[in-house]
Amino acid sequence: MEGLTALGRSIASFVSFWPLIYTLGATLLGILIGCMPGLSATLGIALMTTLTIKMAPNDAILILICVYVGAIYGGSRTAILLNIPGTAANAAACLDGYALAQKGQAGRAMGIATTGSVTGSLFGVVCLALFTPSLGEIALSFGAFEFFWLGVFGVMMTGSLTGNDPLKGWLMGFVGLFAAQIGQEGIHAFNRFTFGNNDLAGGISLIPALIGAFGFAEILTVLTAPTVKPVVNSVDSVMPRIGDVLRYWKTILRSGVIGVYVGILPGVGEDMAAWSSYAAAKRASKEPEQFGKGSIEGLIAAETGDNASIPGGIIPALALAIPGSAPAAVLMAAMIIHGVQPGPMLMVNQPQFVYDVVTMTLFATLAILFFGLFMVRPLLKIIMVPRSIIMPVIFVLCTVGSFSIASRLFDVWIMLAVGLCGFVLRKLNYPMAPFVLGLVLGDIVDKSLRRGLVLSDGSLAPFFTRPISAVIFAIVLFTVLMYVPSFNRIVTAGWARLWGRT
Amino acid sequence: MSPGEEDAKPSARSDLAQAVFWLGAGGALFYASWTMDRLANLGVQPFSAPGLLPGVLGVFIVVLGFTMLVRAMRALRKRAANPPATPAIEWRRIALPLALCLGFAAGMVGRGIAFWLAAWIFVSLTVWTLQYRERHARNELGRLALVALAVGAGASVAITLIFQELFLIRLP
Numbered sequence: 001m002e003g004l005t006a007l008g009r010s011i012a013s014f015v016s017f018w019p020l021i022y023t024l025g026a027t028l029l030g031i032l033i034g035c036m037p038g039l040s041a042t043l044g045i046a047l048m049t050t051l052t053i054k055m056a057p058n059d060a061i062l063i064l065i066c067v068y069v070g071a072i073y074g075g076s077r078t079a080i081l082l083n084i085p086g087t088a089a090n091a092a093a094c095l096d097g098y099a100l101a102q103k104g105q106a107g108r109a110m111g112i113a114t115t116g117s118v119t120g121s122l123f124g125v126v127c128l129a130l131f132t133p134s135l136g137e138i139a140l141s142f143g144a145f146e147f148f149w150l151g152v153f154g155v156m157m158t159g160s161l162t163g164n165d166p167l168k169g170w171l172m173g174f175v176g177l178f179a180a181q182i183g184q185e186g187i188h189a190f191n192r193f194t195f196g197n198n199d200l201a202g203g204i205s206l207i208p209a210l211i212g213a214f215g216f217a218e219i220l221t222v223l224t225a226p227t228v229k230p231v232v233n234s235v236d237s238v239m240p241r242i243g244d245v246l247r248y249w250k251t252i253l254r255s256g257v258i259g260v261y262v263g264i265l266p267g268v269g270e271d272m273a274a275w276s277s278y279a280a281a282k283r284a285s286k287e288p289e290q291f292g293k294g295s296i297e298g299l300i301a302a303e304t305g306d307n308a309s310i311p312g313g314i315i316p317a318l319a320l321a322i323p324g325s326a327p328a329a330v331l332m333a334a335m336i337i338h339g340v341q342p343g344p345m346l347m348v349n350q351p352q353f354v355y356d357v358v359t360m361t362l363f364a365t366l367a368i369l370f371f372g373l374f375m376v377r378p379l380l381k382i383i384m385v386p387r388s389i390i391m392p393v394i395f396v397l398c399t400v401g402s403f404s405i406a407s408r409l410f411d412v413w414i415m416l417a418v419g420l421c422g423f424v425l426r427k428l429n430y431p432m433a434p435f436v437l438g439l440v441l442g443d444i445v446d447k448s449l450r451r452g453l454v455l456s457d458g459s460l461a462p463f464f465t466r467p468i469s470a471v472i473f474a475i476v477l478f479t480v481l482m483y484v485p486s487f488n489r490i491v492t493a494g495w496a497r498l499w500g501r502t
Numbered sequence: 503m504s505p506g507e508e509d510a511k512p513s514a515r516s517d518l519a520q521a522v523f524w525l526g527a528g529g530a531l532f533y534a535s536w537t538m539d540r541l542a543n544l545g546v547q548p549f550s551a552p553g554l555l556p557g558v559l560g561v562f563i564v565v566l567g568f569t570m571l572v573r574a575m576r577a578l579r580k581r582a583a584n585p586p587a588t589p590a591i592e593w594r595r596i597a598l599p600l601a602l603c604l605g606f607a608a609g610m611v612g613r614g615i616a617f618w619l620a621a622w623i624f625v626s627l628t629v630w631t632l633q634y635r636e637r638h639a640r641n642e643l644g645r646l647a648l649v650a651l652a653v654g655a656g657a658s659v660a661i662t663l664i665f666q667e668l669f670l671i672r673l674p
Contacts, residue, residue: 050671051664051665051669051671052669053669053671054669054670054671055669167566167569167570167573170562170566171524171563171566171567171570174559174562174563174566175563177555177559178531178556178559178563181555181556181559185552187550187552188541188544188546188550188552190539190541190552192538192552192553192556193534193556216603219599219603220596220599220600220603223596223599223632224595224596224599386633388628388629388632388633389629389653391599391628391632392602392624392625392628392629392632392657393625393653393657393661395603395606395607395624395628396606396621396624396625396657396658396661397661399606399607399611399674400617400661400665400671400673400674403611403612403673403674404665404671404672404673407672409611409612409674412607412608412611412612412674413608415607416603416604416607416608420600423596428516428520445555446554446555449554449555449558450549450550450554450555453547453549453550453554454547454549454550458547458548458549
C-alpha cells in the first residue's frame with residue numbers, strides 16, 4: 001500500500017507540461033538513435049548525460065530513460081525494413097521481421113514489434129516496482145564479502161554471455177576492472193598507475209570511456225564497412241492486430257519473464273534477452289519451422305524479451321549498484337552524477353526515487369506506443385540519410401560529450417584512446433560489454449576485497465563461508481568450470497542421466 | 503555459421519600473438535602491483551595495500567593468457583595443413599577517417615580555434631572525403647562541395663546552439 005501511494009505521488013508529479021514534453025522529445029530522439037545502425041542505446045544515453053548535466057535530476061534521468069527505451073525499440077525499424085539491427089538488441093528481430101517485410105507485411109511486422117516492445121516494457125515496469133524494494137531490503141544484509149562476489153559475478157557473467165569466446169570476454173572484464181584501478185584509490189588516497197600525471201590521478205571517467213568504446217569505435221567500424229544503399233520495403237498498416245496479441249499471450253508472458261530475468265543478470269543486456277526469448281519461443285512453438293521465415297511469434301518474442309530486459313537491468317542498478325546491462329551502467333553513472341546514490345541504501349535514503357524511475361519507464365513505454373503507431377513513415381526518412389553524413393556529426397557530438405562532463409581535454413583523449421583500442425579489440429572478437437561492467441564495478445570490487453580482508457583480519461574464510469558469499473562464489477566457479485571440456489562433459493552427462501530417470 | 507563467417511574470425515595464429523600480449527601485460531601488471539608502495543610506513547596492513555587487487559588481476563590475466571596460448575597452439579597443430587586466412591584490419595581504408603577524427607579531436611579542439619569553425623571544417627571535410635569517389639564517378643563534385651559545406655555549417659551551428667545556448671554546456 002505504501003508503495004502504491006509512492007507510485008501515485010510519482011505519477012502525479014510527472015503529469016505536467018515539461019515532463020511530458022521531455023518524455024515525448026527524448027523518446028523520439030531515442031527512436032531516431034535506435035533507427036540509425038551504428039548508434040547504440042549506450043552511446044545515446046552517454047551523449048544525453050552530457051547534454052542534461054545541468055538539468056534537475058528527475059528531468060535528466062527521465063530524458064535518459066526515455067532515450068534508453070526509445071533506442072531499444074527504434075532498432076527494430078531497421079531490423080524489419082533493412083535486415084540491419086539498429087542496436088544489437090534487435091538482431092533477433094531481423095530474422096522474422098525482415099522475412100515479413102519481404103512478404104509485403106512490413107507494417108504488420110512493425111505493429112507486432114510495437115506490441116511486443118510495449119507489453120515487454122510494461123511487464124518489466126511491474127517487476128521493477130515489485131522487486132527493486134524487496135531486493136534493496138535483502139541487500140541491506142550484504143557486507144563487503146557479498147559485494148565483492150557480486151562484482152566478480154557481474155564481470156564473469158558478462159564475459160561468459162556476451163561475444164563468442166568467454167576467454168576473451170573475461171579478459172575484457174579484467175581489463176575493465178584494471179582500468180578502474182587507475183587513479184587515486186578510495187581507501188588510502190594513494191595514486192595508482194598515474195605515472196605522476198595529475199589528470200590520470202582523477203581516474204578514467206566512465207562517460208568519456210563509454211563514448212569512446214561505443215561511439216568512436218563504432219564510427220570507425222561503420223566507416224570501414226562497405227557502403228550499402230538502403231532499400232526500404234513498402235509499408236502496410238502498422239496498427240497491431242488484436243488477434244495476434246491474444247493468440248500469442250503465452251509467448252508474450254514467457255518472453256517478459258525471460259527478458260526481466262536476463263536483464264537482472266549483471267551486464268548481460270538486451271541482446272541476450274532477445275535471443276533467449278526467441279529460442280524459448282521456438283522450442284515451445286507449435287510451428288517452429290516458421291521461425292526465421294516470417295514468424296509472428298518469433299518477432300513478438302524477440303521484441304518482448306529485449307524491452308522487458310530494460311527495467312530488468314535497472315532493478316540491480318538501483319538496488320545493488322550493479323547494472324544489468326551496458327546502457328544501465330551509463331544510466332547508473334548519470335544517477336551518481338546527479339546526486340542519487342544507487343545501492344542498498346537507496347530505499348532507505350531516497351525511497352521515492354525508485355518509484356520515480358518506475359514512472360519514468362512507464363511514460364517512456366507509453367511514448368513508444370504513440371510513436372510506434374503514428375510516426376512510422378516520417379521516422380523511415382532517417383534511415384535514408386547516408387552514414388557519410390551522420391557519422392562525422394556523431395563524432396563531433398562524441399567530442400563535445402566527452403569534454404563537457406568535466407570541461408577538460410584529457411577526457412577527449414581518453415575517448416580517443418579507448419575508442420581506438422575498442423575498434424582494434426572488436427575486430428579481434430573481444431566484446432566491449434565486460435570492459436564496461438569491469439570499469440563500473442572496479443571500485444566496488446577493490447574496496448570490498450580490501451575492506452573484507454581488514455574486517456576478517458586477513459582471513460579469506462568469510463569470502464567462502466558466509467552463506468550468500470558461498471552461493472555467489474559457487475555460481476561463479478561453476479560458470480567458469482563449465483567452459484572446461486571435461487567438467488562440462490561430466491555435468492552434461494549427469495544432467496542427462498538425472499532427466500532420463502525422472 | 504557460413505564459411506565466410508568462419509574466415510572472418512581471427513585465426514589461431516592471431517590468437518597466439520594475442521596470448522603473448524596478454525601474458526606480457528598481465529606479468530607487467532603483477533610486477534607493477536608487487537612493487538607498488540604498500541604504505542607500511544603509515545601502518546597500513548598488507549591485505550589492505552593499494553596494489554592488492556591490481557596484482558590479483560595481473561595473475562588472472564596471465565592465467566587467461568596462458569589458456570589462450572595453449573588453445574591457440576592446439577588449434578595451430580590441428581590446422582597446420584590448411585591454415586585459415588587471417589583477416590587484417592584494413593588500415594588503408596580506415597586511415598583517412600581516422601586521421602580526420604584525430605585531427606579534429608586532438609589537433610583542432612581546444613587549440614585556440616573556435617569550436618563552431620573547427621566542427622564546420624571537420625564535418626565538411628569528412629563528408630567530402632567519404633563521398634568523393636562516388637560523386638566523382640557521377641561528375642557531381644560541385645554539388646558535393648555545396649552539400650558538404652551546408653552539412654558542416656548546419657551541424658556546427660546546431661551543436662553550438664544546442665549545447666552552449668540551450669543547455670548552457672561549455673564547449674571546448
